[in-house]
Amino acid sequence: MDIKHYVNGQWIKEESMHCIPVSNPANGEVITNVPMASKELVHEAIQHAKHAQKEWAKVPAPKRADYLYAIGERLRDEKERLARILTMEMGKVIEEARGEVQEAIDMAFYMAGEGRRLFGQTTPSELPNKFAMSVRAPIGVVGLITPWNFPIAIATWKSFPAIVAGNTVVWKPSTETPLMAYELAKIIEEVELPDGVINIVFGGGSDVGSLLVEHPDVHVISFTGSTETGRKIAELGGKHLKKVSLEMGGKNAIIVMEDADLDLAVEGIIWSGFGTSGQRCTACSRVIVHEAIKEELADRLITAMESLKLGNGLDEGVQIGPVIHKSALHKIHSYIQLGLQEGATLLKGGRIADFESGHFYEPTLFTDVKPQSRLAQEEIFGPVISMIAVQNLEEAIEVNNSVKYGLSSSIFTQDVTKVFQAQRDLDTGIVYVNAGTTGAEIHLPFGGTKGTGNGHRDSGIQSLDVYTEWKSIYVDYSGTLQRAQIDN
């Protein structure tokens, strides 16, 4: 499949184009080549987006929303085909890939509905015969920079609210997973979204990504990726006084209290820890367990892990797919060595899985992990769970909150008092009760605190705050010049 950039409604293949191969992580087969955009093309895409935004902002929001309904319909028609491509390029198992495409569909319809709301506020004026209101105004050109682990959902969390609010978009997808972006571009073309409203340029982070962040005609940057990259973007964006929304890494924990339903807890831990091979920003990588049940929980987890099936995500019945590439495999393995050096006890896994091709890591469980060890503090982004024993809920919450990240947390307990105490004191942007750390719904705000985010949210109505400015409008119909801010 020959991938091209999509700029101003045109498919662009540059003469001097440099391409890099993209391979299926399940078997190493090259599935496409991704072109690296030149500086000139990125600049051109931004200029088209800037030009298109002036007209797009004048289109009534309910009409802008009609394009999202059409995109949603096309995504729904293509769901199975897209899910299969997603599994091929990213590796997640087909059920999860279907779930991800469904998220994009849901986001299209949800944000299309927003075209008939985009609520502002009216409020009384302090002066007679004067009307006061505030409305959401689009900001201009939005630059999107996205990761490989959710190649379509995250882009739709960002681009759909951006365009329904009257902005235009230049999107730089991850070079690991360009096919989903290419497929979305084809749908955008089919529904005849006006030229320049969504532009897609492929390329590396430090060149194409940085260009978007630096460019004076890009007014907002919406980024999802690692905390390390987010920090660089925040620094560069800050230098250019740019609005920057950052959704970054996580080190999420499940707390299991002594009164928990252990069958449920085991299911929650297995699914959130090993689903997507641990490559979710919300993946559970720590289990904070009450001392009294730590052995029983470990035994049950080991039993549940015995039956997990690794393999190509396209094969039905496979529960755990590959990790994205070889260097991820080696990074994960280096954390196993580190954990052992730090005194943790390896209960299961800890090995690169024995497959002829592809990048597979065995689901891994450690116990006796020290809360301050690097194994317990750093994002591994692989199928590795560390168990940490605690004496009570207060200690569990302290351990949960001791990491630099703050995305998702969860507690398994039957005690309503503990539930309310935990939801108040856990310092993450998302808290689950009697469910794992993954499984966010698109109509709730998604994001985290501390090293995970900078106060913005993807999804939910709250995401509109990233893509709009509040404009306050005063209409004086008194026929006289009424002077406000004067105390007679």
Ligand SMILES: NC(=O)c1ccc[n+]([C@@H]2O[C@H](COP(=O)([O-])OP(=O)(O)OC[C@H]3O[C@@H](n4cnc5c(N)ncnc54)[C@H](O)[C@@H]3O)[C@@H](O)[C@H]2O)c1
């Ligand atoms: N909080 C969330 O919502 C969320 C969701 C999914 C993934 N993530 C995080 O994403 C990470 C995994 O994704 P990844 O490996 O693709 O992350 P990454 O930070 O390596 O890359 C993310 C994107 O940033 C680009 N990039 C890299 N360097 C850049 C630079 N200097 N300037 C501009 N852009 C640059 C990349 O090309 C890519 O498109 C994990 O840390 C995970 O937790 C967070």
